[in-house]
Amino acid sequence: MHTSFNVVSQRVLAIGLLVASGFFPEARALNILTCEPEWKALAQQIAPHSKVYSATSALQDPHHIEARPGLIAKMRKADLVICSGADLEVGWLPLLQMKSANTKVQKGKDGMFYAAEQIDTIGKVKNVNPTMGDVHPEGNPHFHLDPYRLLTVANALAKRMVKIDPDNAQLYKKNISQFDEQWQKNIRKWEQEAQPLKGIQVVAYHTSFEYLFQWLGISMVGDLEPKPGLPPSGKHLSRLLKLAKDKKIDAVVYASYQDKSGAEWLSKKIGVPAIKLPMSINGSDNSQSLAKLYDDLINKLLKAVKRNG
Incomplete structure (x- = not known):
């Protein structure tokens, strides 16, 4: 009985020390699939404990990607999918969503995050016809090269992570606050240099x-x-x-x-x-x-x- 009491006391003391130090055991890592490497990098800034995989690299044209079995498997396991949207991935993302049969990452679900829906795009086209070439009616999807729009996306992404993974809410809030502060300093530096x-x-x-x-x-x-x-x-x-x-x-x-x-x-x-x-x-x-x-x-x-x- 005395031994059992000591074990319980030690556990209570250990938990107290963890709380006092500000450390909380993390919930399971999110499985995140991103359509482009910029969103992988952003997700890792906000959720460094997560498992993040990008479907494409910077040396690939994100318009034209094969919905290969490996990507379908990644989609099937994903808790969160992050894509540019604005029809950039229209040639392959819907096929991944359908074949993965993952209800969490279908369009309209919290697990499907389209960056374009968080900002105003430029170059929207109302009336599109085949003679116009490969145009994007919802606007130019390469907005990750505007640091202000990227910051807006980052804050929206952090909120989405909090929503789907509330156990790690404080971690996401802390990381996005640090990212926001540093990114704004970077913008001032870049604008001066450029x-x-x-x-x-x-x-x-x-x-x-x-x-x-x-x-x-x-x-x-x-x-x-x-x-x-x-x-x-x-x-x-x-x-x-x-x-x-x-x-x-x-x-x-x-x-x-x-x-x-x-x-x-x-x-x-x-x-x-x-x-x-x-x-x-x-x-x-x-x-x-x-x-x-x-x-x-x-x-x-x-x-x-x-x-x-």
């Missing part, structure tokens, strides 16, 4: 970096795509070459997963740098986190402008 980029003119692929350009005051004066989703043809590149005679072009920009041949041909003809920018995390050697992604984007643009100055 001052020389204001007013430069570039040719780039359709909507890939539209949010980044708007934020930094960069003008996109030419589109490498004749229509959204179509690669640059010889005829189209000739038109861009003619455009370069009328407008000062500072650089030709393309994403880490896009064909570089047209961009490099045009850059050589015009005599300006061709810049390969990381579209997401690990799209380059220096973009291993969300903050480093922004650092690298700005640094690469600044180097190109300086080289061309």
